[in-house]
Amino acid sequence: MxxxxxxxxxxxxxxxxxxxxxxxxxxxxxxxxxxxxxxxxxxxxxxxxxxxxxxxxxxxxxxxxxxxxxxxxxxxxxxxxxxxxxxxxxxxxxxxxxxxxxxxxxxxxxxxxxxxxxxxxxxNPRKLAIEGAEKYEVSNLSYTIQGLEKMRDKIVVISGGGDSAIDWANLLEPIAKQVHLIYRQGELKGHESEVTRLNNNSVMLHLDSEIIELTANEDGDKITKVIIKQKDTLVEQTILVDEVVINHGFxxxxxxxxxxxxxxxxxxxxxxxxxxxxxxxxxxxxxxxxxxxxxxxxxxxxxxxxxxxxxxxxxxxxxxxxxxxxxxxxxxxxxxxxxxxxxxxxxxx
Ligand SMILES: Cc1cc2nc3c(=O)[nH]c(=O)nc-3n(C[C@H](O)[C@H](O)[C@H](O)COP(=O)(O)OP(=O)(O)OC[C@H]3O[C@@H](n4cnc5c(N)ncnc54)[C@H](O)[C@@H]3O)c2cc1C
The missing domain is CATH 3.50.50.60 (FAD/NAD(P)-binding domain)
Structure with missing residues (x-):
């Protein structure tokens, strides 16, 4: 020294x-x-x-x-x-x-x-608890959004129900083709005004639901569908996606x-x-x-x-x-x- x-x-x-x-x-x-x-x-x-x-x-x-x-x-x-x-x-x-x-x-x-x-x-972001999900982090699975334009005219699935997820859903709503918000609880946990905004726009809200499976393209390098499950009815639904954003906290x-x-x-x-x-x-x-x-x-x-x-x-x-x-x-x-x-x-x- x-x-x-x-x-x-x-x-x-x-x-x-x-x-x-x-x-x-x-x-x-x-x-x-x-x-x-x-x-x-x-x-x-x-x-x-x-x-x-x-x-x-x-x-x-x-x-x-x-x-x-x-x-x-x-x-x-x-x-x-x-x-x-x-x-x-x-x-x-x-x-x-x-x-x-x-x-x-x-x-x-x-x-x-x-x-x-x-x-x-x-x-460090809390990762999506699905085996193999990390391989899509280089393509269309993200934990923060760096650039709204990347989402223009895309179908975006956001998983999470806190302030951050709700804010992103509202921000993306006028830009994306369709935004889906998947949340495992029955009630969103965000600022009242942002929740009201979300309830009045075109974001498709899936409460009491969570992502249970990711389906990839033929090359196996990009997510094309997510399967979600409603926890009370156990009904599964397949959503076609372009981008998946996970907001499960840090x-x-x-x-x-x-x-x-x-x-x-x-x-x-x-x-x-x-x-x-x-x-x-x-x-x-x-x-x-x-x-x-x-x-x-x-x-x-x-x-x-x-x-x-x-x-x-x-x-x-x-x-x-x-x-x-x-x-x-x-x-x-x-x-x-x-x-x-x-x-x-x-x-x-
Ligand atoms: C979604 C969100 C929205 C927000 N909006 C606003 C807002 O509108 N207005 C507002 O005023 N505030 C807002 N905040 C709060 C604001 O971001 C924080 O108050 C502010 O960032 C605190 O600054 P900081 O430097 O104390 O800590 P941080 O911003 O957390 O920075 C700490 C840094 O220390 C580094 N670090 C930690 N440990 C080590 C280590 N051992 N070695 C080296 N580096 C290390 C970390 O990597 C990090 O970069 C928001 C926060 C969030 C999460």
Whole structure:
């Protein structure tokens, strides 16, 4: 390990909390690294890239994919080190007050402070419990929709009955040839307004039903029919399909907390105990975003930004005790003088 390998802050998680923390940490002149387990930055927003986010102050209603683009641009302003495909599996103490983060590939990362921005952990979609279903993931079985246009004039079967499945059904209804929504319960579990919308449009709702079989084309590489079964009547129905979308929720991995030796306290399965300044019970480790839960916490993107500012300011004071306890407002900040042209391009493009 050389001095160059040591960062002031290493941010684990590349969602809104991690990306905004990266920007803010640069603003406070800390040497910053952000590490993300998945191949792309953006966190949970990657689950709903096509959906419109309305509730980020001052931003016009924007698809989540666009919000990711803005967050990433902003995070890059102070040239941080950005690593994707880097899953951190443990945090341990090293010498000289350093922490050592170990990645799944064995790489070690050395840092003075840590920002946990891991959301609800690494999310993996709950898979369709039908043998062999995984081979269609490269053709017409998906767990998130990346591009509504792919569904134009297609027959789409969506399995699930929560907010996400209902939203997709409503979004696809005017685009697809026909949308079928299959749900194993007798009542949908979504926002009332979206359920009402669904009940009044052409989506074909199959309640108390589930997919029991997939039939493929002659080459065996694409689903052409799904067979569903109604659980009370046991009646089976065959539906011709072009695309199958499964929305059965997510399972989250928490290996990081299970393996780490630093003594982070869990208050639920996925939250780390931290106060509203992002301080965990381990000095030098801070947290922001969905991972934290304190009185008044807002589990939304706006809440993640608020947490990031507080936690980064705490980190600055941890690393440099004489530092001011908050950044000056960015609009008066000299650091931006040579960045202004770049920023103008980003935000007013
Ligand atoms: C369907 C849906 C719609 C939503 N709509 C809105 C909305 O309209 N408005 C709004 O404000 N909010 C909305 N939200 C909530 C919003 O997405 C979250 O509040 C926000 O993403 C939280 O950001 P985060 O950075 O804390 O966590 P996340 O976005 O979950 O990011 C955490 C990141 O950490 C990574 N990570 C976890 N563990 C590790 C590890 N060990 N090593 C490396 N990386 C790791 C994960 O892979 C992930 O990328 C919605 C959420 C969902 C699911």
């Amino acid at each position: 050389t001095q160059a390998d040591i960062y002031d802050v290493t941010i684990i998680g590349g969602g809104p909390a991690g990306l905004f923390s990266t920007f803010y940490s640069g603003l406070r002149e800390m040497k910053t690294k952000i590490v993300e387990a998945s191949p792309q930055l953006g966190g949970k927003l990657n689950v709903y890239t096509e959906k419109i986010i309305w509730d980020i102050g001052a931003l016009p209603p924007s698809p989540a994919g666009k919000v990711i683009e803005h967050l990433v641009e902003q995070a890059k302003v102070f040239n941080p080190t950005i690593l994707t495909n880097t899953k951190i599996i443990s945090i341990d103490r090293g010498t000289q007050d350093l922490f050592i983060l170990t990645a799944e590939n064995g790489d070690k990362h050395f840092t003075k402070a840590i920002m946990l921005a891991t959301g609800y952990g690494i999310l 399972e989250s991995e928490h290996e990081l907390f299970e393996n780490s030796s630093v003594g982070l306290e869990k208050i639920e399965t996925h939250y780390v105990a931290a106060n509203s300044y992002g301080e965990t019970q381990v000095k030098g480790i801070y947290a922001a975003g969905d991972i934290v839960s304190y009185d008044g916490k807002v589990h939304l993107i706006a809440g993640a930004f608020h947490d990031a500012v507080n936690a980064v300011n705490q980190i600055k004071m941890y690393i440099e005790p004489s530092a001011f306890n908050r950044a000056r407002v960015s609009s008066h900040n000299d650091k931006f003088s040579d960045k202004n042209q770049e920023l103008v391009k980003i935000f007013f493009a």
